[in-house]
Amino acid sequence: ALERGEFLLHYQPIIAMAGGEIVGAEALVRWRRESGQMVSPMDFISIAEESGLIVPIGAWVLKAAAARAREWNVDGRRQLSVAVNLSARQFRDPNLVEMVRQALAEPGLAPRLLHIEITESTVMHNAEEAIAALLALREIGVRISVDDFGTGYSSLSYLKRLPVNHLKVDRSFVKDIPGDSDNVAITRAVIELAHSLELEVVAEGVETDAQRKFLLDQGCDYAQGYLFSQPIEAEAFAALLAAPGKAVAQAKPRRRQPSPKR
Numbered sequence: 001a002l003e004r005g006e007f008l009l010h011y012q013p014i015i016a017m018a019g020g021e022i023v024g025a026e027a028l029v030r031w032r033r034e035s036g037q038m039v040s041p042m043d044f045i046s047i048a049e050e051s052g053l054i055v056p057i058g059a060w061v062l063k064a065a066a067a068r069a070r071e072w073n074v075d076g077r078r079q080l081s082v083a084v085n086l087s088a089r090q091f092r093d094p095n096l097v098e099m100v101r102q103a104l105a106e107p108g109l110a111p112r113l114l115h116i117e118i119t120e121s122t123v124m125h126n127a128e129e130a131i132a133a134l135l136a137l138r139e140i141g142v143r144i145s146v147d148d149f150g151t152g153y154s155s156l157s158y159l160k161r162l163p164v165n166h167l168k169v170d171r172s173f174v175k176d177i178p179g180d181s182d183n184v185a186i187t188r189a190v191i192e193l194a195h196s197l198e199l200e201v202v203a204e205g206v207e208t209d210a211q212r213k214f215l216l217d218q219g220c221d222y223a224q225g226y227l228f229s230q231p232i233e234a235e236a237f238a239a240l241l242a243a244p245g246k247a248v249a250q251a252k253p254r255r256r257q258p259s260p261k262r
């Protein structure tokens, strides 16, 4: 697929909760097969991890996302960030920092506009090693987000020491708020914990206006989800940036979209 150029990135807007404006996007990889069939990352990332192919795929993702973010910020007025997911295997790659550095240098993207997403379970699996790798990444100026937060048994003493900037509240907790009292309690606690550690919070999987309102009331900083937009092709994302009114229109409650194939 790499050789044939069959990978592409979709971008999902990340919204500032208070003002409703787009502050950046998460890059999500897709595999478009020769037949035109679109394959979800849920179906190939773990296989790519096992085979080690995630390293070259991940390098391609980083380069492509950084080049795209440079385009969004070409006139210097905007400061849109791009978030890229990193898998556990990439995280252990001794060449990681150099790869990130190169991906930034080629298009000339400011390092602070690249957000590296790493799941909580990857970080906590080997926390000492993770701290060292994250420190090296932070040294070049990129921002770090802990993805799927709440699902990975964080040790709070490690969390305090991790050089991270954002926690992304896992979609499973955002689901069913404000109706589900357990998820309400968890989401509230994560936001409070993050803020007391001086981290910002991104809520994943925001699908309804009731969820948006609740999260806004709790002081959540950013949100991402079908309520605002599904992950879309780069051209469509650029169009959304050019017509901010459209983003507001999309912020209205929508009928629930079918979940991506798991």
Ligand code: C2E
Pocket: 012, 027, 028, 029, 040, 041, 042, 045, 058, 061, 085, 086, 087, 117, 147, 148, 171, 204, 205, 206, 207, 224, 225, 226, 227, 231, 259, 260
């Ligand atoms: P993730 O990083 O937690 O990404 C969020 C996933 O939630 C995306 O699924 C996105 O399409 C989906 N999503 C966003 N908003 C909503 C919503 O409102 N409702 C629902 N039901 N789903 C929503 P996607 O694109 O299928 O990606 C799945 C996972 O695959 C990602 O989870 C990430 O862990 C992994 N992945 C995607 N791209 C890459 C990549 O380039 N490299 C690596 N290593 N992993 C990737």
Ligand code: MG
Pocket: 026, 085, 117, 147
């Ligand atoms: Mg992510």
Ligand code: MG
Pocket: 147, 148, 168, 170, 171, 204
């Ligand atoms: Mg996530």
